[in-house]
Amino acid sequence: SAVISQKPSRDICQRGTSLTIQCQVDSQVTMMFWYRQQPGQSLTLIATANQGSEATYESGFVIDKFPISRPNLTFSTLTVSNMSPEDSSIYLCSVGRPPNYGYTFGSGTRLTVV
């Protein structure tokens, strides 16, 4: 399965600022996703990162708040913009070779907004 390097692993940020999270995969993958896990909650899909085109966002998530880049088949970034304490969560990237090979997740970025 693919190996994912996600950076940073954690950060503490001031409200009103932005943080960009990077996801690097060791092989080319078609499907790349970004998830959020709020404290005590399950994983919620933010968007699908599409190579060469705009990301596809899930209900409740918008591009202005979570801009995503996917310049090639091995790399993507998620930016959390104009942060508030409600954005404190773990953010995870994931790549998939469905259905039989499941999805691989990065180790996550634990974000705390103060």
Place this chain on the structure above:
Amino acid sequence: DQQVKQNSPSLSVQEGRISILNCDYTNSMFDYFLWYKKYPAEGPTFLISISSIKDKNEDGRFTVFLNKSAKHLSLHIVPSQPGDSAVYFCAASGGAAGNKLTFGGGTRVLVKP
């Protein structure tokens, strides 16, 4: 509306005994189901999956059972080991969601030595 539910937030089991984790879903169009294990400060790791055309899939100590009529799946871990202590998520894909995963809320398992 939560389409995938894990009604037991936690489970405690003695080492060597069986752990049974349950998951219910409401979307009859889901056709692929997966279980993930998550340790603190790590991303979820894939454990085992099952297609809707099967009712059982086994991999070592892990077996997943699917009851489509009841829209219910379960994960059995036998024998349970202390290293199995983690949060377990079930997930589903298919139908209008396509390949995107919908996760349950997770069950925290504690295996006591």
